[in-house]
Amino acid sequence: MHRTFLRRAPRASRRLLATSFAGLLGIAVLAATGALPAGASSTTTQPVNLSGVTLNVADQLKEYQTAFQAAGVANTPYKISWSNFIGGPPIIAAESGGSVDLGSMAETPTIFAQSAGDPVKVVSVSEGLNPATSSPYAIVVPQNSPIKTLAQLKGHSIAVQLGTVEQYVLVRLLQKAGLSYNSVTIDNLPITTGETALESGSVDAYVTSYPFVSLIEQAGKGKVLATGAGVTLFLGYLTASTAALENPGKAAAIADFVVRFHKAQTYLQDHPALAAQTYATEYGVPLSVAQDTVKHSATKATPINASVIAYQQAEANTLNKLDLIPEKLNVVNIFDTRLNSAVEAYLKSAG
Numbered sequence: 047m048h049r050t051f052l053r054r055a056p057r058a059s060r061r062l063l064a065t066s067f068a069g070l071l072g073i074a075v076l077a078a079t080g081a082l083p084a085g086a087s088s089t090t091t092q093p094v095n096l097s098g099v100t101l102n103v104a105d106q107l108k109e110y111q112t113a114f115q116a117a118g119v120a121n122t123p124y125k126i127s128w129s130n131f132i133g134g135p136p137i138i139a140a141e142s143g144g145s146v147d148l149g150s151m152a153e154t155p156t157i158f159a160q161s162a163g164d165p166v167k168v169v170s171v172s173e174g175l176n177p178a179t180s181s182p183y184a185i186v187v188p189q190n191s192p193i194k195t196l197a198q199l200k201g202h203s204i205a206v207q208l209g210t211v212e213q214y215v216l217v218r219l220l221q222k223a224g225l226s227y228n229s230v231t232i233d234n235l236p237i238t239t240g241e242t243a244l245e246s247g248s249v250d251a252y253v254t255s256y257p258f259v260s261l262i263e264q265a266g267k268g269k270v271l272a273t274g275a276g277v278t279l280f281l282g283y284l285t286a287s288t289a290a291l292e293n294p295g296k297a298a299a300i301a302d303f304v305v306r307f308h309k310a311q312t313y314l315q316d317h318p319a320l321a322a323q324t325y326a327t328e329y330g331v332p333l334s335v336a337q338d339t340v341k342h343s344a345t346k347a348t349p350i351n352a353s354v355i356a357y358q359q360a361e362a363n364t365l366n367k368l369d370l371i372p373e374k375l376n377v378v379n380i381f382d383t384r385l386n387s388a389v390e391a392y393l394k395s396a397g
Contacts, residue, residue: 094295096124096295096298098295099124099295100126101124101125101126101127101300101303102145102146102147103126103127103146103303104129104130104141104146104148105128105131105149105150106131106134107130107329108328109150112325112328113311113314116321117310118313119306119307119309119313122299122302122303122306124302126303129145129146132236132237133151133155133207133210133237134149134151134209134211135155135208135209138155138158138164138285141164141165141166141285141287142159142165144289147286147290148284148286148287150283150284151282151285152210152280152281152282153168153283154214155209155210155211156168156283156358157358157375158209158371159285159380160375161371161375166288167285167288167381167382168283169286169300169304170308170347170350170389171283171284171348171349172282172283172311172345172346172347173279173280173281173282173348173354174281174345175346176344177276177279178275180341180342181275181280181342182255182256182259182280183212183255183274184254184271185199185204185215185216185271185273186244186254186259186262186263186271187244187252187268187269188244188250188267189267191250191251193250193251195223195271196220196222196271197223197224199220199230199251200225200229201229202230202231203233203248203251204216204230204251204253205235206232207235207236207237211281212237213370214278214365215274215278218277218278222272227368235249237254240252240253241258244262244268257325257335259338260334260335260338261335264332264334279357280345281357282345284303286300300385301385304388304389305388305389308389308393311345311346311347312396315346321336322337323336324336325339325340347389348389349383349389350381350382350386354381359376359377362375362377
């Protein structure tokens with residue numbers, strides 16, 4: 047099992063890392079408030095030359111890359127090498143293998159990552175604006191399916207990618223209907239393959255997210271049986287490899303990237319028409335699909351706080367009780383809260 051760098055490093059090295067990272071975060075806070083340009087230094091911190099730094103960022107469906115371009119924050123003082131994935135588990139694998147420094151995902155993959163001992167940390171969090179009434183996750187059934195309620199899923203086959211938040215959404219919706227996780231047959235399929243399985247009739251239901259939900263509905267190939275609204279939160283994480291966090295240049299770039307992303311996030315929230323048009327153009331989907339996706343995917347920046355950690359702990363406990371992870375976790379160990387000050391400074395400057 048891998049260990050985190052704070053446990054692995056000698057005590058003196060841990061102090062040095064903590065001091066260096068604290069200095070870098072001070073720079074990020076000043077950059078966020080406009081007091082210093084990104085990459086500049088205070089009088090007590092040596093300059094960090096970001097011009098030679100390459101940050102390898104794993105995106106999902108080019109979401110972050112598109113947001114950076116649309117909001118005008120893509121001109122970074124370091125190079126970003128973007129790669130595209132579908133689902134958090136392969137991003138975790140890429141971070142663990144060293145090909146990716148930073149990646150975006152929902153919360154569930156980080157629980158499986160911690161259970162496996164993968165060398166990653168959650169460094170930044172976004173949360174849905176209206177989780178009680180809106181969710182980007184849904185169980186979809188064929189248009190002419192006889193399944194009308196969650197309870198009727200018993201004994202049926204459901205496509206879902208294991209290790210993703212869609213799996214946890216399924217767990218919670220089954221619980222809501224009084225069904226056990228073992229009362230259905232799970233077909234472990236990636237998101238794109240799951241849609242094909244639903245259309246071909248090889249599965250009876252499919253757990254997915256927007257824009258796939260909207261594409262299926264608008265094509266008349268399926269209908270929403272239930273969503274995660276009021277059942278699960280909508281959390282977006284940025285995770286970093288511990289190797290990247292140990293590298294001063296990459297750590298400084300990560301701090302800057304987080305602030306830029308939250309700026310882009312806020313800008314697109316304030317300009318939903320621009321967000322929809324941008325996504326429609328980028329993904330080649332109808333504008334109505336993009337508008338639907340923007341509507342169901344609204345998020346805001348938040349520091350890593352007690353409520354986020356408590357939600358993650360409850361989720362991990364549930365997965366452990368279902369034997370989906372083998373042991374009970376103390377989830378606080380997957381979070382690195384040292385970027386909280388940068389996020390808080392940004393939120394304060396943004397009003």
